[in-house]
Amino acid sequence: MPDNEGLMDRFVDRLPETAFFKFVAARILTPLWAWWTPVKPLPGGPHPSFQHGDNVQCMMNLIMPLKDKSPVGRAHAAMAISQHKDAIFAGLNNVGTVHFARFVIVGDNICMFSVYDGDFTNYIRDFIATIGEVFDAVVGLVEGGEKVIPCDKNVEAFIQWVHERDLYQVPDTPTDFLRDQERLNGDKAVAPVNDDLTLLPRKMVLQLRANANVSLGSGYRAYPGYSVAQVRKQLGLGW
Amino acid sequence: MVDPPTAKRLVQVIHDNLPAPVGERRPVHTIGIGVNGRFVASEVARSYCIAEHFDGEPVDVSIRFSNGLGGLEQHDGWSDVRGMAVRFHLKNGTGSDLIATTLGEFFVRNVDDFFKFSDTAKREPFRRRHWLLKILDFLQLKIPQRNPYPGETQAIDAGALRYANQHRFSQLGIFQVGLIGAPASYARASYHAVHTFWVTAPDGVRRPVRFYWQPVAGVRNIKPTPEPCEKYLFDELKKRLKRWPARFMLMMTIGEEGDTLDDCTKPWPGTRLRIAMGTLTLTEIPEGEDQATAGERISFNPCRLAPGIEPSNDPILKARLGAYEVSREMRGGCPFKWRADNA
């Protein structure tokens, strides 16, 4: 037995695993701390960067709650996508910067996940130009969507709306997550500072309360740094 | 390069912070094991770097795996950084070294930081945190301080945390050290060389790069227990290599404009070009006197590099050139040729 370990020590070490503590942490401590030390939601999408590698193979993770939360509502969403398959594929080809795009229904959300090159607003704007009609069909089924359709007449608002539904991308390192929080609060210091690293769990908990859905890390890339057109050109597929 | 007195001081500071003198041994990464292996570069490696060991011909390699802690006691099961120092043997009898650890970044940017860190992060008495305080931590949704290992009465944890709280650049390294755990095998961990190096391609183009090793068998830690096993890594490796050689992939990330080239506290993101440079196969573990040579007397230096690879201006990398030589001399380590003519 490790030296001087008592019954209470052993009990307290296991406390976080107990149902009681989990309940207290989730239902009492978290709301309490959220009220006492409020945390702002962090913005979604890739972290702004001027560097090349960061501006190809960017991720979009859209989670959009359906208005009609029933099998019928979900079927509507499924239909909206499948009916427009031709339009979607033609649009993706002509926008020219999309590696992968997937549509998924999770719970009562319609989700769009894609990997694209370049700036997010350019990507969505070009999309509105090519498949605005599909966006209208899908977004019309989503909570709050009616405010921003038809998208080609509400370009700025639509892009903003999509951006707001794009998940926050939690950085790959815990400290970059802290830097995100600090940046949001206008704090750019490096040293000397007066931080408390042991607060990281609470900061993470409160952030996940403010951003309930997030993307974890910037994702894995098998061939980072290459654009769609570079891959297609190299493979002899035309671009 | 740092001046010789500074190099001496760097090593002295490490010795001064040891729980007990280590005699003529390394003051950090004291416990280690020497292994022989072969490296075969991938077919693309030579188009990025003209260094001899990337030309595709298999090269002999000496490897030393180590536990990061300084001190003569072996604590394999403790959460600790592990080292993997590699020497590629070149045809003319010289070598090219690559020293890496399981930590993806360092915790200080330069020599000044290092001394300040050493001042702050001194060994202090380390006791179990009282359970009442731990409950207080839980109520604040904080991580309580870890429990001491059996027999562990002193640690630098508190000082390191103090330093991290004051210096954001150090937070990642210090935080990761806390989570690092113990590997199931030396052959089941990733090792990062953290500094930037410049590699020269056959067409003369120089690129800033960072290297790391990834185990083909995959990364695996043991489950932490309150009373960890003190010695298993050497035996594990011996058994493993008797059954089957263990392999590592050497990966090289290419930096782009805007990436930090001279600050090893900042890892590069995964969105940079990543080149598979080759495969290292661990073949055998020398026994007896040969092990003393391979595991103890051998001495590495992160600035001993084959033509075609150059150190960056990272002040830590530059300081290590002198510090590792000082340490080698202090412990009577085997000098190794820097040049074929030994000049």
Next chain:
Amino acid sequence: MFDLSDLQGNVLRGYKDKPYVRYLILEIADRVVARRWLAAAISGRDHDVPQITSGDWGKAKPRTCFNIGLTYEGLRALGTPGSSLAMFPNEFIEGITARALKLGDVGASAPDTWPSPFNEPKRIHLIATIYAENVAQLDQVQQRALDRNALTLLGMREGNNFDGDFVHFGYRDNIMQPRFEGIHDPERHADGQPLAPLGTVLLGHPTNLEGLQWRVPQPTQLGHNGTFNAFRVLKQDVVGFENYLDQAASDLLTHPKVDEVLPPGGELKVCEVFEIEPPSRHAALREVVAAYLCGRWRDGTPLALSADMPDANVDRAKFDYDESSRCPYGAHIRRCNPRGGHIVQRVANNSRRLVRRGVPYGPAYKRDKSGDAGKTEPERGLLGNFIGASLGAQFEAMSCDWLNLGLQDPRITGSNDPITGTNDPATSWFDLPLKSGGTIRLRGLPEFVSTRGGAYTFLPSLSAIRYLGSLTA
């Protein structure tokens, strides 16, 4: 025909005969007085504050021109209603400094290194531009503009056009501007490109992206016919540029394929055009490199039409890009306007065009071959205005995906614009295309242009100025 009298004159005109340009960077000192100032500026009474020059000069050409742009903070300071403010696009609301990463304003260009008055972006409310025939006129207009104490002068920037429309680095500029549907433009002759819809430059009109319209801030008087401007103080490292040409020419001289970029004997013609004495292959290769970087020889000849030598007889404006074009994919003018050429974002052809109004600042540079290395050079650069109805869809889109990154063509992706890009000599590269198909890669391009200030401004129509002048809240 579209009525130009509601537009500020600088949107569609270059004021070519007024080479002296001064930018007054102003803060609104008093909201009420400033509104009166605005109203007076379009009162039509000449003895009043300087009159805003409209797009319709009538019979008498004004001797000086005067135009204004307002930042978001400026609109707020004037008391523009919140509901109107909220309808302005995000990038304008955030302001140029918040967009630094998108624009490549990092390192030596980072906003926190900008000198006064650009170090306090929130105080910049209004940028007034004076165009005149000489400095005395600039002073006069400035004094009249400031004498009511409506505005506090935070700082100014001044430049003047060089003879022959040359800019620092020695290129002929002001060749291309978009030509607009429904606008009579005698200054510009056909360039073979489709006419740009008016919505490229004015809010409330159809844009080049089929069916898309930008939001017009309401009330209509405020937003309609307005446009946005990215004002940029772009410092040019003239010595660094010339040195790079030297270095690249020396490298090329020994390149086995150099004859493909400069045919044997071609140096005579090149040196003749640029009056280089004595002619040499090295001197000519410097011009070749300069030409490839820009896509035009320094005299304006487009590489697309004459890659082997500058030629005053070829059309400077009318050309297009195709796979056989000898203009590098990465050349400045091809990046900024790929015209009808094949690009990755097929729907974006012609959609990111900009009206450009620029004037050099700092003395013209005379290259001194004796190489007085220690001499400190005065700051030189370009006071650039990049005008379009959507900063996001035009200026920013061009900056982040095309000038930097080079997403439009897989052969240049991962490289930055050779002239204005955020380059680092350690990693930068630029490919010279060869007739035989291959390329010669130049490396080590430094950052020739760094940003030393700027602001996103709204260029209101005259109705909008009237509206702002009549606000009461």
